[in-house]
Structure formats: C-alpha cells, structure tokens
Amino acid sequence: MRAVDLARRHETRLLAASRPAFPALLTLGRIARPIRRIPGLGWVVGDPATMRRILTDRGHFTIVGEGVVGHLWARVLGDWVYDMFDGAGHHALRKTTRDLFTEDRAAALVSRAAGPRLRRFTADLVAGATVDVADLARVVVGRIVADLLGLPIGRSDRSRARPDDDPAYRGIFDTGTALAALAAGTTTSARVPERTVVAGRTVVARMTSEVAAGWRDAPDDTLLGRCRELGLGLRETEGLAALLVVAGTQTTASAMARTVALLHDTGQQGRLRADPGRVADAVREGLRVTTPVPVIGRSVTADVVIAGRRLRAGQRVLMLTHTANNAYGGFDLDRVSPADTRPLWFGAGNHFCLGAPVGRAELSALLTALLAAGRPWRIAGRRYGSRTLIPAYDRLRIVLA
Numbered sequence: 559m560r561a562v563d564l565a566r567r568h569e570t571r572l573l574a575a576s577r578p579a580f581p582a583l584l585t586l587g588r589i590a591r592p593i594r595r596i597p598g599l600g601w602v603v604g605d606p607a608t609m610r611r612i613l614t615d616r617g618h619f620t621i622v623g624e625g626v627v628g629h630l631w632a633r634v635l636g637d638w639v640y641d642m643f644d645g646a647g648h649h650a651l652r653k654t655t656r657d658l659f660t661e662d663r664a665a666a667l668v669s670r671a672a673g674p675r676l677r678r679f680t681a682d683l684v685a686g687a688t689v690d691v692a693d694l695a696r697v698v699v700g701r702i703v704a705d706l707l708g709l710p711i712g713r714s715d716r717s718r719a720r721p722d723d724d725p726a727y728r729g730i731f732d733t734g735t736a737l738a739a740l741a742a743g744t745t746t747s748a749r750v751p752e753r754t755v756v757a758g759r760t761v762v763a764r765m766t767s768e769v770a771a772g773w774r775d776a777p778d779d780t781l782l783g784r785c786r787e788l789g790l791g792l793r794e795t796e797g798l799a800a801l802l803v804v805a806g807t808q809t810t811a812s813a814m815a816r817t818v819a820l821l822h823d824t825g826q827q828g829r830l831r832a833d834p835g836r837v838a839d840a841v842r843e844g845l846r847v848t849t850p851v852p853v854i855g856r857s858v859t860a861d862v863v864i865a866g867r868r869l870r871a872g873q874r875v876l877m878l879t880h881t882a883n884n885a886y887g888g889f890d891l892d893r894v895s896p897a898d899t900r901p902l903w904f905g906a907g908n909h910f911c912l913g914a915p916v917g918r919a920e921l922s923a924l925l926t927a928l929l930a931a932g933r934p935w936r937i938a939g940r941r942y943g944s945r946t947l948i949p950a951y952d953r954l955r956i957v958l959a
C-alpha cells in the first residue's frame with residue numbers, strides 16, 4: 559500500500575471510531591460547496607471562503623444560539639456566557655488577555671510546564687522503551703492548562719515542575735473530556751436536556767475547585783489575574799477556566815499523536831529527521847490534515863443571503879473545516895497551504911483560537927523531543943479513541959527502530 563493511502567486509511571478509521579457518521583458527514587462537505595441545506599442537520603458549508611465569510615460576520619451569526627455548543631455552556635454556566643462569548647464582554651476578555659498568548663510566552667510556558675517531562679520522553683525512547691505518545695500528549699496538555707490556570711497539582715511551587723506527576727495531569731485531561739462529552743450530544747440536537755446541564759455543573763465544580771485561590775492571589779500577568787482585573791467574579795472565572803480546559807486539551811492532544819502517526823505512515827519522518835528546521839512545516843501540515851475541530855457550528859441570528867441562499871434566523875450552520883482543509887491532499891512537508899484554508903484549523907474571525915500559539919508550541923516541542931532521540935521511530939501498536947468529541951488516538955505506542 560502506498561504510504562499516503564496508509565496514512566489516509568488510519569485517519570479515516572480514527573474519524574469513524576470517534577463518531578461513525580463522521581466520514582459520511584465530511585464527505586458530504588465535498589458536495590456542499592459552497593453551502594447546502596441538509597434536512598435534520600441545517601446548513602452545511604464545505605467551502606473555505608464561505609466559512610470565513612460566516613465566521614467573520616458577527617451581525618448575522620452567533621456561537622451561543624440553540625443547537626450550537628455555546629448554548630450548552632450558557633445553560634451549564636449561566637446567562638453571563640452570552641455576553642462573555644459573543645458580546646462586549648467577549649471583546650474585552652480577548653483584548654485583556656491578548657498579550658498572554660503570544661508566540662514567545664507560549665514557548666516559555668511549554669518549556670517551563672512540559673520541558674522536563676518531554677526530556678524524560680526522549681530519554682525513555684533512547685533507553686529502548688516503548689512509549690504511548692497519545693498518553694504522553696494527554697499528560698503534556700494537562701500540564702499546560704494547569705500552569706496557565708495556576709492549579710497547584712502535585713507541587714506547591716510552580717517553578718519546580720516535576721516530571722513524575724502524570725496521573726494528576728491525566729486527571730485534568732479526563733475532566734475536560736467529561737465536559738466535552740456532554741457537548742457532543744448537543745451538536746446534533748437543538749435543545750439541551752436538563753440532565754446534561756446538571757452533569758455539566760458537577761464536572762465544572764470538580765474541575766475548578768482549585769481556581770478560587772488563584773483568582774484571589776494570582777499575579778496580574780496570569781490569566782486568572784487578568785480575569786480579576788477585568789472585574790470578573792469567581793463564578794465567571796471558574797466558568798472560563800473550565801472552558802479553557804475543554805478548548806485547550808483534547809484539540810492539542812489529538813493533533814500531537816496524530817501528527818506523530820502521520821509522519822510515520824507517510825514515510826516523511828526521515829526528511830524531518832534530516833532537517834529538523836522543518837518542524838514548523840510538520841506542525842502546520844499536522845494541524846491542516848488532522849483539523850482537530852472538524853466541524854464548527856454557528857446559529858443564524860438574522861436572515862442573511864450567503865452564496866445565493868437565504869439563511870433564516872434560528873437556523874444552524876455547520877462548517878466542515880476538516881473537509882475544506884483536506885481538499886488539498888494528504889500530509890506533505892512541502893505543501894504550501896493555499897491562502898483560503900490558512901489557518902482555518904484554528905477557526906476565523908472573533909473566535910479565532912485564543913490558544914493557537916500554545917497549541918503550535920506544544921506540537922513543536924513534542925516533535926523536537928522525538929527528533930532528539932536521534933533514530934527513526936516505528937509504531938508498535940495503535941488504538942483509535944471510541945465515541946470522542948474530538949477524534950483522537952486512544953493509544954499510539956512508538957519505539958525507536
């Protein structure tokens with residue numbers, strides 16, 4: 559089998575394992591260009607320019623309407639979400655936190671919070687161990703959000719990140735997964751059932767039990783400190799912290815393990831090992847091909863004509879970003895992504911991923927640690943995650959060849 563077909567086969571199986579309808583939905587995207595109404599689903603968009611047009615139109619579309627995920631958070635966390643997600647509060651929050659999410663700060667964060675653990679990863683590989691990269695990725699993303707939120711996990715001093723607290727960080731990831739699982743049910747139905755709301759509140763309370771102390775004492779140059787500065791109460795800050803865990807963990811962990819698999823399956827790891835300066839290309843291609851958020855939803859707030867079709871207030875729009883990003887072909891270090899998809903894997907418009915530099919830095923740090931092992935790797939075993947909101951490997955065991 560050709561390397562590119564092998565890589566595609568694994569990716570397709572991984573998508574199907576996460577939700578059996580995914581491959582069909584994403585294929586549908588190819589005939590939904592630019593936009594098409596599908597009974598039971600709403601408007602489906604498969605064309606990158608139309609997606610960008612919708613994602614940047616704040617006058618006609620919202621992230622918090624019924625049937626899109628923001629609506630669930632509003633039910634779980636409270637009505638303040640409407641303002642904080644799509645109103646003046648959202649604008650203020652983005653403005654106040656912008657300088658916390660620069661490339662430099664992201665690199666420093668990843669080095670501080672995950673550097674020691676990734677060095678142990680390299681050493682384990684060199685010593686001949688088989689390492690589960692999917693599990694490592696979950697631990698690394700747990701470390702990053704714990705640091706961002708100042709959660710005192712397994713240590714009293716943030717400056718002394720120990721490389722051996724894996725179970726505690728897996729715990730953070732698992733809580734994020736539990737909350738995201740609730741969201742999975744609401745992307746296909748317009749109403750959020752009461753039991754989902756109750757379950758969501760329980761998970762948020764568990765997840766944010768440590769946030770209160772940070773909110774009171776956190777320095778001004780931390781995320782919680784900025785929330786306090788902005789006048790957000792503890793309840794709102796806890797809600798935002800929970801959302802950050804959901805947004806920043808599964809997405810990044812998914813991209814990390816899948817990119818390691820893609821480099822192996824396409825046979826392109828040799829080229830990357832020969833020229834580690836191309837890690838940024840591998841990161842970009844990994845994000846394009848995996849597109850960890852394969853579908854972005856919006857709700858129509860006022861009638862609008864898009865690509866000649868009239869969309870009515872209250873209707874739902876699903877943007878199949880995975881289809882759009884993959885229309886240009888498989889993983890290829892030499893591919894220059896066309897301007898219309900770049901970097902649609904992080905969304906577009908006012909909700910463009912706040913943590914994009916952090917996600918990129920995490921992926922880059924993992925690949926750098928892998929290359930530092932100095933020899934090619936092979937995959938000793940893999941298992942796709944079953945019924946997950948974000949398609950991901952449950953297990954990806956690698957060993958040096």
Ligand code: HEM
Pocket residue numbers: 621643652706801802805806807809810813845849850851854855902903904905906908909910911912913914916917918
């Ligand atoms: C490779 C990893 C990641 C991918 C592919 C990704 C993807 C996305 C996408 C597509 C959106 C837009 C969703 C929409 O418009 O409905 C988004 C929003 C967001 N992401 Fe990420 N993300 C990643 C990592 C992260 C990380 C590491 C963090 C935090 C540390 C983060 C925090 C956020 C936040 C807070 C938002 C909401 C922004 C807003 O509404 O203003 N993400 N992400």
